[in-house]
Amino acid sequence: MKPIIGVPLRYTHMNDGRPILYIGEKVRRTLQKAGGLVFSITPFQDVDYINTKGNEFPQLTEEEKVLIDKNLECCDGLFFPGGVKITPYDRYLLEVAIEKKIPVLAVCLGMQMMSCYGEEVKLESNESNILHNQENDDLSLVHEVTILKNSKLYGILGKEKIMVNSFHNYHATSNYIYRTVATSSDGQIEALEYPNDIFNLGVQWHPEISYDFDDNSRKVIDAFVYQAKVRKKVKKDIMTLTI
Numbered sequence: 001m002k003p004i005i006g007v008p009l010r011y012t013h014m015n016d017g018r019p020i021l022y023i024g025e026k027v028r029r030t031l032q033k034a035g036g037l038v039f040s041i042t043p044f045q046d047v048d049y050i051n052t053k054g055n056e057f058p059q060l061t062e063e064e065k066v067l068i069d070k071n072l073e074c075c076d077g078l079f080f081p082g083g084v085k086i087t088p089y090d091r092y093l094l095e096v097a098i099e100k101k102i103p104v105l106a107v108c109l110g111m112q113m114m115s116c117y118g119e120e121v122k123l124e125s126n127e128s129n130i131l132h133n134q135e136n137d138d139l140s141l142v143h144e145v146t147i148l149k150n151s152k153l154y155g156i157l158g159k160e161k162i163m164v165n166s167f168h169n170y171h172a173t174s175n176y177i178y179r180t181v182a183t184s185s186d187g188q189i190e191a192l193e194y195p196n197d198i199f200n201l202g203v204q205w206h207p208e209i210s211y212d213f214d215d216n217s218r219k220v221i222d223a224f225v226y227q228a229k230v231r232k233k234v235k236k237d238i239m240t241l242t243i
Helices: 025-033 062-073 088-100 109-115 152-157 215-242
Strands: 004-008 010-013 019-022 037-041 077-080 104-107 123-125 143-147 161-164 170-172 179-184 189-193 200-203
Touching (some): 004 215, 025 037, 062 088, 077 088, 077 109, 088 109, 104 109, 104 215, 109 170, 109 189, 109 200, 143 152, 152 179, 152 215
Parallel strands (some): 004 037, 104 200
Antiparallel strands (some): 010 019, 179 189
């Protein structure tokens, strides 16, 4: 059976100004190609997610947390896509995923959320001679990152240096609970891992965009979906034993 991959929806507005929630097509198609079933997770707060600033969101109520918990009960893995702001909804999803040992892969803003897990958001605008935002070019890998050998990411890729794409204007400045396992030559954080045995990885680049033509991107996505499959099997075996 295919694992169910939860993806929190992102928020924007149409050309006429009407707000919408969405999932990027690259995210959906890539996760499906890798063998996952995509399950969209909707935010539950009655808040204007587009126009509310990241530091102005109200905290989640206990009822809203229960609704998020019920959605995550359906998921074998959790994929955090890029976006424009970090909300209490996203933070709580990550908190529960860590608690329940749900495999997590986060990209771009998702990785930046990991960097400030349990702390205030601290991001800075990019000032570098490295191209960190290639904008509309989905077919190029634009800069190099260096990966620590004693990391899960190195175990997946078997390489100390790889080329990646890049689509961000801000970068993480520090990390608290997560461990930095990859950096660019200008010192920016490019990958984070939660320090235990579960699959909980964040990367600053977008492997879902380069999945079709880059072997390293494919390995990262496939490793994540594989761990979701493992978790699904374990859940199934436990249910069988309890019947």
